[in-house]
Amino acid sequence: MEVEIRYFAAAREAAGIEGETVAVGDDSDVAALLTTLCRRHPDLVGPAASMRIAVDEDFADTDTPLHAGAVVALIPPVGGG
Amino acid sequence: MEVEIRYFAAAREAAGIEGETVAVGDDSDVAALLTTLCRRHPDLVGPAASMRIAVDEDFADTDTPLHAGAVVALIPPVGGG
């Protein structure tokens, strides 16, 4: 199945793109997806340690399962205000 | 000597005037003046219990001495904001 990735801030700079569509196994969870993304973009490995992940605009855990068409965002430490 | 009196809010309504010039003895303090004012305006007797007094725009005690030309204000409980 395919999921949509959104990169923001330091994650966008590390990946070098704003987003992409990625194919993952049907039983993939967030952790499996992150492994795939770090393999595609080695510069993500360092920043990824301090990032949170959102699935469909809610924060998710590493064991949150994915579904086809899920929108997964890499959320570096935020700093609004 | 003479002092200037300013009445505000409930004190103004009780005295029926906004201010007046009052003659007091040369050694008068705030307490003596208040006695004089309550004699002139009997409706002040009740409200006076909850009022503070300012002399020359600073809060004063009942034993604060007066001077000629002092501006004495009767300050009912305040309620700005």
Add this chain to the structure above:
Amino acid sequence: MADAFAITTEAIDADAVRAAVLGPESGAVVVFHGTVRERTLDRRVTYLEYEAYEPMALKAMTAIADDLVREHGVAAIACTHRVGRLDIGDDAMVVAVASPHRAAALAATADFIARLKQDVPIWKKEHFVGGAIWIGSPEDPQGEGSRPPEEAGA
């Protein structure tokens, strides 16, 4: 730049109050509006009358602000209070506090208002359906310790 403290009979220009505190080091600016509300306790308010002992009120606001600038390390405090007849929805008071950090700005705002309500000679007469009362007077059911000052409305 507007005066930091003012008493006015006109509608308050909140932008001018805010402008009086702005500076390059102030990342946090709090603007507090104390607005006439339709209902206090169970009374339906029709309008308010505010009155001030203007020179003493300005002197007292300045002294309180000087204290709080020292105490909280904020950059600047300004306040304009309106007097005369005010209707529902009118701003009675606007306070602005600028500070490098927001916690100090919010704390100084709270303290400024609390001390203004305690010690600045400004009075409010509430006209409601069936009567009128000087707020804070012994006849006022919401004044004189019947509820803690930090819970009082603006």
Add this chain to the structure above:
Amino acid sequence: MADAFAITTEAIDADAVRAAVLGPESGAVVVFHGTVRERTLDRRVTYLEYEAYEPMALKAMTAIADDLVREHGVAAIACTHRVGRLDIGDDAMVVAVASPHRAAALAATADFIARLKQDVPIWKKEHFVGGAIWIGSPEDPQGEGSRPPEEAGA
């Protein structure tokens, strides 16, 4: 009436944010401006870049505000956050909180900003003389617990 929550690339209209919370029962309205300041720690800021994950940021702000309306009993909360390039003195964020009583309005303002800085996907890149850094990132000397969040600037 304007939307209660918004992300914009334009200068923030603080009056519109305030207008979004006004109501007849609200005697206390707090308007908080988070403004770009010239200096943070020992760095001389030249400009900032803000970026947001807009739909999630709006959803998160709405959820936080709903929580705080319940928790503090305030009437309404609104917030507009600016993104893109901001210069010294520009407002990055304006929060407005309306409440019958001022203590609740001030507390809800403090909590809203603290939670926004924690959980709303908006990022700030500070450009200073000699470099640039994403605020809150592991490389940021003022982020990651090096000082308590309640002391952080706006």
